[in-house]
Amino acid sequence: MSRGPLEAPERDLSPLPYDIRNLFDAATRHYATKVVCKRCGWTVIFDPHALWWFCKCRGVDMALRGLAGRFRCTVCGQRGPKLSLVRANRSNSSLPMPDYREWKRAVSRYRN
Numbered sequence: 001m002s003r004g005p006l007e008a009p010e011r012d013l014s015p016l017p018y019d020i021r022n023l024f025d026a027a028t029r030h031y032a033t034k035v036v037c038k039r040c041g042w043t044v045i046f047d048p049h050a051l052w053w054f055c056k057c058r059g060v061d062m063a064l065r066g067l068a069g070r071f072r073c074t075v076c077g078q079r080g081p082k083l084s085l086v087r088a089n090r091s092n093s094s095l096p097m098p099d100y101r102e103w104k105r106a107v108s109r110y111r112n
């Protein structure tokens, strides 16, 4: 794999990119999480910051490995959708964005 993250509009999560292990990594690299139901094809693209915030508020493990098992389709109820990383500006979910200061605090903790 010689292509950089910005050259690839979409990356499948199997195998996982070595440099993006969790939702925080995805958010700092401006990747949204695309969720596609394997049964009915329902597709939602989550803004990475919003999904990070959603998981942080609920104490959900943010590791990308195993994350699919935590999703359940809102249309047909199927669990374990296909996850992939896409450009963040394509998000279409209605999850609230994180508090700006909370996000900045998380980023500064990560860099120190």
Ligand SMILES: [Zn+2]
Residues within 6 Å of the ligand: 037, 038, 039, 040, 041, 042, 073, 074, 075, 076, 077, 078
């Ligand atoms: Zn479905």
